[in-house]
Amino acid sequence: MSLNFYTLDTDVVIDGYVVTASTQYQFALDKFVPLIGRLEIQRDALNTKFYSRLEDDIVRGCVMPPITIALIHSFPARKQTKNSIEEYISQNISNAFVLDGIQRLNTLRRAALKDGFDATRAIHVNFIIASSRDRLLYRMITLNNGQKPMSARHQIDVLADAFFNFDGVDLKLVAEKGKGRVRAPESFKKADFVKGYVAYLSGSVNIDNQKIIEEKMDELIASKIIDSDIPTSKVEFMDIVELVNKFSKSGKLNDWIRVQNNFIGFCVGAKTSAPKLKSVEVEMIEGAISRFEQAFSSINVSKVNLGKVRRELVAYFFQNYQSLNKLDEFELLDKISDRI
Template sequence: MEILTVDKDLVINGKYAVATTSYRDALDSLYPLIDRLEIQRKLQVTRFYKRLESDLVEGCIMPPLTLAFVDKLGPRVSTKAFGDFVAKNISKGFVLDGIQRLSALMRASKTVGFDDSRKVYLNIIVCESKDSLLYRMITLNNGQKPMTARHQIEILTDNLYQFDKIGLKSYLEKEKKPKGNVFKKADLVSAYIAFLSASTSIENPKVIESKMDQLIADKIIERGVSKNSIEFSEVADVIAKFAKDDDAFKWLSNANNLIGFVVGADKSILRLKSTSAPSFVGSIERFEEAFSQFDVSKIKLGRERRKMVNYFIENYGGLRTSSADEILIELSELD
């Protein structure tokens, strides 16, 4: 692999390089990275990719692939140092853009006349922030079919956030629920989407799924990474701490509570970090006492719960010791 140039991406605070490598090296080093993704979209063998296969055999230039790493490089990195980094860490990379093209390249390589010495061009991103990497992935692929912003996040969540390693145990709904305080994987993914979009409105049965996904992507892009004051990993650490308490876990395992919590935590993370699980349980008990005073026949329960939990957690510093009546007054004044 030859690194042609290295620059800095000021939006995601990462390094960006343009490189070339041979088709053979791409197949040997990059194609296996597809298997790193636990949740992978079905590979498309459409007329377009069939056409690309034959064009590759005939000698076309394939559109660049985008490779990414979650890591930290120094402020000034030479092309040689960048190349050494990629060579050493290639097995840890993610293909952000070009999975279908790599698959087409693999199929083309089995055709008589294929020249594996030809060059493929690469865009390589290295950034230390997992959230920034996902932001860049969405801005790269948003609007393309068949993968939506929600699916993109689902694909990388397991690899970027290994929840089990920080005590945040999870399981897939198709699996039998393990014993203990274990979250549904789908709920954690939904919470992450809510965090990235800074919105509790990430699901609406009245809106078709494709449009809802587009609205979510728009919110993530509109917010941008520069406005993210904290990393999701910080929120995950707090959730893991509280989830050791059975009562706190029971509350947080409610998907609406979890979504409201992660969105609100962006504004109160320092206070939440310094709060013990028993103290948190006491505060949410008072919140629940206040919330129970609302007439459920006159509100959309799930939406209002997400919104009110968000407000309560966002203002946790001032509301954590408030009485149920004081919390009720605050919540009743929300739009």
Template sequence: MKILDVQKDGVIDGTVAFGRATYNEAIKSLVPLIDKTEFQRKLQDKKFYSKLERDIVEGCVMPPITVAFVTENVLDNAVDIERFVNENVKKSFVLDGIQRLNTLHRASEEFEFDEDYNIYINFILCNSIEKLLYRMITLNNGQRPMTPRHQVEIMIANAFDFHELGLNVVAEKDANISAARKAFKKADIIQAYLAFMADSPVVDNKKIIEEKMDELLVGKIMAVEPTKYKSSFKSFVKILAVVQNDQDALKWLKVTNNLVGFAAGAKHSIDEIVGMDAEEFGRCIGEFDSAFADFNPSRIKVGKYRRELVYEYFKNFKEYRHMDSNELLEKFSELTIND
């Protein structure tokens, strides 16, 4: 694969290299990325891309695909990037163009075509998963099959080794087995990631149709400058790995509303929270729950209040962490008096 030009992306503080590969090179090096994990975006029905398949055989030039690398290496020239890309392509993943690559692969198996024809590739090199997710959403927004949740699934699957980070995450289908009792549901981690990225605990609402909710969610994520916060979701996961060692804390965190509110709030206070051990975290959420228990459940929407107040608590953790339940209740009462 050849690199033709290099450009700095000032929004995500990364590097974009514009390259090309022959169809043959793409089939060997990039098509395997499609099946990299079980969470990868599901391939669309063949009929949707049959026209592109025929066009490939007839010699069309496909729109560029986008391939991403998460790396701390600072590379800014074509020679070094070309070497890096070819040596590390197995560690990359496809941000945009999975369907085109799959169609190319299918065409290679079913028809004869010029394998030396070129496919063009945008390689994004960036040191932050969150910045790549921001870029992924800008690439895929408007393509209905690719919802924000699908995009986060891909990002989580390719960029996080939860076992290595000390967290056990299981798919919904495995959630009832004995080993999953101490694990987090993948669906909840996805919700937490969306809340972290959107800077909001409101990432789901069953009263709003899914398509509109996705549109609102994309709007929230797009409104957050990707370089605004120093925190990363990886740092948040590491915190989860520590505080889950308290049994009461683990039970608390496995409640979706708590986890989502915590993720959105922790983004603002990561430096304050990162030094906590499991015992201290357990004490803090104990005070929170004691205060929350004094709200009249018949007069509030319990889930909504819990999610939003957990967000408020951890967003301003430096202010709240040493308060007892009565002091917290007074604060929460002031915040919700007009609700």
């Protein structure tokens, strides 16, 4: 019992591959159903009339629509053979994610308990292999934008917990409620972290405007992500995480970066300047942030939306870090006041 592979296509945009295959129900029960538990945040299994009917139809012999399984792996630059891709998929199923078909797999699991279930019937599956987490999320959002079941923010929220294990960094992520899994000194609220990731992906600090209907806000964010330069960007979100980890070594920057508005602004700004920020000494960044905060303290808080302005100016500061970090308090105040 194994996977039968049919087609292999290269997805140049996400620097990866799309593979079509089939297998038997028993393989799906053994290999795919356990993948659902890999995601901490998961939509509850639905037991609606539709899925109850599908459960019966599976026993009667229907063919389910293909499910979609994703893996993240960056292959060497040389062109891969069909056999090497198929071998990678077969050996790494346990590291995959179910992108589409969670409810169908839950339904299959229930159907398998019924009399008459045939575990040898075929189930079809599409595999998507992307070279990075960012590119995979980009592909998901371009495919799913406009559909009702899952907004762009929900997709990111669901997958962020599974994607970011922070191997090799000191950052840890804690859910605000429920049994948060602590993975890796000071912690981020998961909600703040996801907001920073959404801001990074969309290239915008305007990700939770209460003046915009939530549904339209989701569509706006998805549109910005689609229009962003994720597939061509040389910066990955883990580059931002590594910088946050670097800041966390500093007593002065540790608390500063964990303020939600600072973090969101930084995620947007560092998307442009991350490669250069990596080579800057922490003491230099401490001094630059100190001058920024001195300049920011001169803004008339009664005249602005302080949270919104902080996000925008932090993003602007780090987007233009090379030139702005050299300015004194009043030169910097002159620059940032023009952005308000």
